[in-house]
Amino acid sequence: MLKSRGILQTFCRYKHGKNHWSRLENKIYTKDRAMANFDDFYKNVFGNRWNSMRVALLCEHKYVAMINNFGDVEKTAAMLERDGAMNIRDVYNISKKNQELKGGPVIPKRAKIVKEVSEFIDQQKEIEINELYGEKERYHTSDLKTSSKTKEIDYKKPLSKVIEENSEIDCNRVVNPDFGNAGLQEFVPATKIKGMEDWLLESDHYQYYSNTADFPLKIEMVQEFKVPENLQLFTYEKGNISSFRTPSRCSTGVFSHFLMDGASILPPLALDIQPNDYVFDACAAPGGKSLLMIQSHLPKVLISNDSSLGRCNRLTKLMNQFIYEFGENKSKHRCVIRNEDARITSEFGSYDKVLVDVPCTTDRHSVNVDDNNIFKTGRIKERLRLPELQSAILTNCIKLLKPGGSIVYSTCSLSPVQNDGVVHMALSNVFKDHGITMTINDLSLVMQPFFSIMKFENPKGLKYGQMVIPFLPANFGPMYFCKMTRNV
Numbered sequence: 001m002l003k004s005r006g007i008l009q010t011f012c013r014y015k016h017g018k019n020h021w022s023r024l025e026n027k028i029y030t031k032d033r034a035m036a037n038f039d040d041f042y043k044n045v046f047g048n049r050w051n052s053m054r055v056a057l058l059c060e061h062k063y064v065a066m067i068n069n070f071g072d073v074e075k076t077a078a079m080l081e082r083d084g085a086m087n088i089r090d091v092y093n094i095s096k097k098n099q100e101l102k103g104g105p106v107i108p109k110r111a112k113i114v115k116e117v118s119e120f121i122d123q124q125k126e127i128e129i130n131e132l133y134g135e136k137e138r139y140h141t142s143d144l145k146t147s148s149k150t151k152e153i154d155y156k157k158p159l160s161k162v163i164e165e166n167s168e169i170d171c172n173r174v175v176n177p178d179f180g181n182a183g184l185q186e187f188v189p190a191t192k193i194k195g196m197e198d199w200l201l202e203s204d205h206y207q208y209y210s211n212t213a214d215f216p217l218k219i220e221m222v223q224e225f226k227v228p229e230n231l232q233l234f235t236y237e238k239g240n241i242s243s244f245r246t247p248s249r250c251s252t253g254v255f256s257h258f259l260m261d262g263a264s265i266l267p268p269l270a271l272d273i274q275p276n277d278y279v280f281d282a283c284a285a286p287g288g289k290s291l292l293m294i295q296s297h298l299p300k301v302l303i304s305n306d307s308s309l310g311r312c313n314r315l316t317k318l319m320n321q322f323i324y325e326f327g328e329n330k331s332k333h334r335c336v337i338r339n340e341d342a343r344i345t346s347e348f349g350s351y352d353k354v355l356v357d358v359p360c361t362t363d364r365h366s367v368n369v370d371d372n373n374i375f376k377t378g379r380i381k382e383r384l385r386l387p388e389l390q391s392a393i394l395t396n397c398i399k400l401l402k403p404g405g406s407i408v409y410s411t412c413s414l415s416p417v418q419n420d421g422v423v424h425m426a427l428s429n430v431f432k433d434h435g436i437t438m439t440i441n442d443l444s445l446v447m448q449p450f451f452s453i454m455k456f457e458n459p460k461g462l463k464y465g466q467m468v469i470p471f472l473p474a475n476f477g478p479m480y481f482c483k484m485t486r487n488v
């Protein structure tokens with residue numbers, strides 16, 4: 001009797017409990033919310049191409065293997081070659097040579113689509129601002145648009161004159177007081193959407209791509225790019241979905257190789273670190289990109305910084321697993337782990353190279369894993385504030401550069417707001433607040449030899465940076481990165 005009651009209770013729990021199949025079927029998982037959000041936003045940005053990116057994001061992720069120079073290098077290289085992997089430096093050099101034999105690379109063009117996208121977003125913006133804030137706001141927004149259009153900056157003028165005139169433009173503008181001093185209006189601050197969080201989608205409140213740059217800007221095409229001699233990075237060719245062996249312990253006790261998203265190698269490589277450079281990795285944890293920079297043996301000093309203590313601990317653990325005697329002899333490896341908010345680091349003018357790999361919507365993670373997902377209902381404000389956080393980190397990190405020093409900004413998001421939009425905001429901030437001007441280093445030419453192993457977004461669709469997009473035969477990314485150099 002007792003036994004049958006137990007069975008009945010279990011049955012009822014199963015039938016009516018939270019794990020009942022009908023409940024599970026109807027449950028909206030956080031990763032589904034993330035996908036619904038991306039479907040809404042990215043379809044408008046990428047059109048039909050979003051469908052193939054979407055499939056790739058949901059399928060198995062592709063990795064590259066970085067050989068650990070503190071382990072048994074030859075043995076690991078031989079093992080990877082035996083398994084059919086190719087050295088990325090060889091792939092790059094051969095592709096480059098082939099391009100030259102075919103008459104040289106095609107000079108890429110930018111920014112046609114940007115205009116179309118921005119026009120579309122402008123229309124959206126008008127409609128949505130009216131809906132959210134009423135007619136009064138339309139008056140302000142259109143006023144702001146006209147005033148910024150009527151007074152264009154002449155970039156050939158001396159900097160001091162430009163600053164003087166720029167401040168005059170600011171004074172003449174009708175700035176919407178509800179939007180703070182955001183003259184460029186890239187996005188509505190998260191504080192302005194209080195109470196609307198439940199139904200807000202990404203594209204409902206962000207406004208980006210201000211076509212008018214109210215700062216002087218030079219764009220230079222980078223002509224030279226090299227994978228450093230000390231780095232041994234291996235990949236399988238496009239279409240080959242073999243996976244790498246699990247790293248094993250070497251005779252020195254460290255792991256043989258490190259597996260990372262293939263597109264993640266590009267931001268630190270784009271930095272083009274030179275021997276004896278002082279390097280700052282602003283958002284370093286869990287540490288893949290810092291590890292790559294250490295493996296190149298190029299930096300004189302690398303400060304690997306992260307604002308999260310827990311993640312700094314993960315970073316230290318990673319370094320101990322891959323760098324021989326890291327804990328005992330940090331000075332030998334010239335790598336220092338620091339736990340600081342990169343928005344307030346104040347070593348201004350100190351670094352030759354800075355990497356800013358910011359927290360973002362981590363698109364691939366968000367559509368696949370519920371845990372630690374930024375699309376959780378409780379994290380809406382944090383998510384909507386991301387562009388503010390990203391631009392504050394980038395703005396401060398630009399100030400850490402020596403004149404002539406370079407910075408690479410990167411995200412693993414497809415969102416134009418978090419990518420070109422944040423770069424635009426930071427360029428505007430450093431000019432307006434500190435008179436710092438930057439040159440965009442356009443990497444679209446030197447990235448072309450990577451086309452044989454990764455899928456890149458057409459530079460026409462981007463304003464400042466490059467982007468590796470998810471693609472089934474080469475399922476890396478997404479990874480956006482933009483290189484800039486501080487003018488003297």
Ligand SMILES: C[S@@+](CC[C@H](N)C(=O)[O-])C[C@H]1O[C@@H](n2cnc3c(N)ncnc32)[C@H](O)[C@@H]1O
Nearest residue numbers: 283284285286287288289307308341342357359
């Ligand atoms: C995308 S992850 C960085 C990944 C890392 N670069 C790598 O290659 O492994 C972003 C990191 O930024 C850190 N972060 C967030 N806000 C920060 C801030 N204000 N200053 C410094 N780090 C921050 C997070 O703790 C997180 O570890």
